Amino acid sequence: MREKLLLILVILVWIGCSTKEESVSFDPNLSLIFSNDSVSFDTLLSEKRSSTRRLTVYNPNEAAIEISEISLGKSSSDYSLIINGKETNASSGERIFGGDSILILVEVNVQSRNRDLPYLVKDSIIFRWNTNEEHVKLVSYGQDGNIINSEVICDETWTNDRPYIVSDTVVVGPNCRLNIEKGAKIYFENDAIMFVQGTLKAIGDSAEHVVFRNARFDGIYDQVPGQWNGIYFLEGSVDNEVVFADIFNGQIGLRVGTPDDDDIPDLMISNSTIYNMSTAGILAFTSDVHVTNTLVFNCGNYLAGGFAGGNYTYLHCTLSNEPALFIQDEPTVQFSDNIVISETELLTGDLNVNIINSIIWGTADEELLINNGGGAQVIAILQSNIIKSNSEIPNNFTSREINFPGFQNAFLYDYQLDTLAFAQNKATDIGVSIDLTGKNRDDLPDIGAFERIEKE
Missing domain, CATH: 2.160.20 (Pectate Lyase C-like)
Incomplete structure (x- = not known):
C-alpha cells in the first residue's frame, strides 16, 4: 500500500511539472527569443541553391506558446524554409514548450534578374503569436x-x-x-x-x-x-x-x-x-x-x-x-x-x-x-x-x-x-621594376614577390 501511494505521488508530481511546461498560455506579454534578428547570405550566383542557414526560436517562459503563424513575407519568394523538420514556407500551430525551442532552416535560390551588377534579394520570416508579431529579415545578394x-x-x-x-x-x-x-x-x-x-x-x-x-x-x-x-x-x-x-x-x-x-x-x-x-x-x-x-x-x-x-x-x-x-x-x-x-x-x-x-x-x-x-x-x-x-x-x-x-x-x-625581414635589400637588380602589387621596387630590391618600402 505504501509503495502504491509513493508511485501515485511521483506520477502526480510528474503530471504537475509536465502540465506547467506544456500548458499553452495566450498571455500577450509572453515573448520569444530569436537567435538572430536577420539571416544573411553571401553574394550568390543566380539559379544556384545556397547552403543552409539556421534560425532558432526559443521560448524562455515557463508556459508553452503556440505560434499561430510562421510564414515568408512574400507569396513568391527566392527563399525556402524547413520549419521544425517540415519543408514548408507557411506553418500554423507550432507549439514551443516552456524552456524549449524550434529550429528553422533557411535556403535561397536566387532567380535571375538579367542584370550585370549584384542585386539585393530580401524577404522576411513572419511570426505571429498571442497578438504579437515579429519579423526576421532575410538578406542576400544575387549575381547573374x-x-x-x-x-x-x-x-x-x-x-x-x-x-x-x-x-x-x-x-x-x-x-x-x-x-x-x-x-x-x-x-x-x-x-x-x-x-x-x-x-x-x-x-x-x-x-x-x-x-x-x-x-x-x-x-x-x-x-x-x-x-x-x-x-x-x-x-x-x-x-x-x-x-x-x-x-x-x-x-x-x-x-x-x-x-x-x-x-x-x-x-x-x-x-x-x-x-x-x-x-x-x-x-x-x-x-x-x-x-x-x-x-x-x-x-x-x-x-x-x-x-x-x-x-x-x-x-x-x-x-x-x-x-x-x-x-x-x-x-x-x-x-x-x-x-x-x-x-x-x-x-x-x-x-x-x-x-x-x-x-x-x-x-x-x-x-x-x-x-x-x-x-x-x-x-x-x-x-x-x-x-x-x-x-x-x-x-x-x-x-x-x-x-x-x-x-x-x-x-x-x-x-x-615585415620590418626586420632578412629578405630586404638582398636581391640582385635584374630589371624587374615593380613587385606583385604593382608597387615600384627601390634601388636595393627585396627577395620575393613583395617589395617592402619603409614609410618616411
Whole structure:
C-alpha cells in the first residue's frame, strides 16, 4: 500500500511539472527569443541553391506558446524554409514548450534578374503569436552570370560586365584566342575545367585582377581547395599570358603541356597569386614557362613543378607551403629532366631552370629538388634566393630557421615582408621594376614577390 501511494505521488508530481511546461498560455506579454534578428547570405550566383542557414526560436517562459503563424513575407519568394523538420514556407500551430525551442532552416535560390551588377534579394520570416508579431529579415545578394557549358570558343573577349560560369568544360580551340579583360571573374563549378589549345590572354591590372575560382563562395566554400579542376594548356598552345590574376580553390592552377622545339615561353605568368590547390599551383611537362612577381601558396603536392625537361624561369617569386593544409614531406618545388611513364620507360628532355630573387619555403626539410636522373642535359641557375634547406647553395641563402625570410604573418597567409625581414635589400637588380602589387621596387630590391618600402 505504501509503495502504491509513493508511485501515485511521483506520477502526480510528474503530471504537475509536465502540465506547467506544456500548458499553452495566450498571455500577450509572453515573448520569444530569436537567435538572430536577420539571416544573411553571401553574394550568390543566380539559379544556384545556397547552403543552409539556421534560425532558432526559443521560448524562455515557463508556459508553452503556440505560434499561430510562421510564414515568408512574400507569396513568391527566392527563399525556402524547413520549419521544425517540415519543408514548408507557411506553418500554423507550432507549439514551443516552456524552456524549449524550434529550429528553422533557411535556403535561397536566387532567380535571375538579367542584370550585370549584384542585386539585393530580401524577404522576411513572419511570426505571429498571442497578438504579437515579429519579423526576421532575410538578406542576400544575387549575381547573374554568363553560363558556359561544354563549349568550344574561338576569338572571344570576356569582359567584366558579369561573371562567366563554367559549368562543365570550355575549350579555346586551335589557332583561336580568348581575351579576358581586367576585372573579369571566371567561376568554375565542381570539376569544371578550361582547356587551351590556342591562346589565352588573361590581362588584369593592379587595381582590377582577373579571377579564376570556384563557383560557390558562401560559407566554408570560400577557402576550400579542389572544387574545380584547373586551366590546362595543351600541345600547340602558344603565346599565353596570365597577368595580375588570382587563381584559387582548384586542383591544379595552371597545367602546361606544350612541348616544342624552341625555348620561347608558351606561358608567361606575372603579378599573380595562385593558392588553395589540392594538387599543384603550376605544373608543367616539357614546356617553356616564365614566371615573375608571383605568389604561390598552400598547394597539395607542388607549389611549382617542371618535369620531363623544359625551360623554366622564376624571377622575384614567393613559393611557400608554410603553413599548409596538406601534410608534405617532399620538396614542393621540383624540376626534373624525366618523368616515369611505366616501370620500364622514362620520358626525358633537356632541362633549363633559372630561379633568381625568389623565396622557396615550406614545412619539409628540403623545399627545392632539381633531378637529373634521366641523363639529359640539365642547366640550373640559382641566384640570390632564400631556400629552405640543410645544405649550402652557392650565391643563395639557405636556412631552416622559423620564418627566416621574414614574412609578416605566414599563418594568416600574409607573405609580405615585415620590418626586420632578412629578405630586404638582398636581391640582385635584374630589371624587374615593380613587385606583385604593382608597387615600384627601390634601388636595393627585396627577395620575393613583395617589395617592402619603409614609410618616411
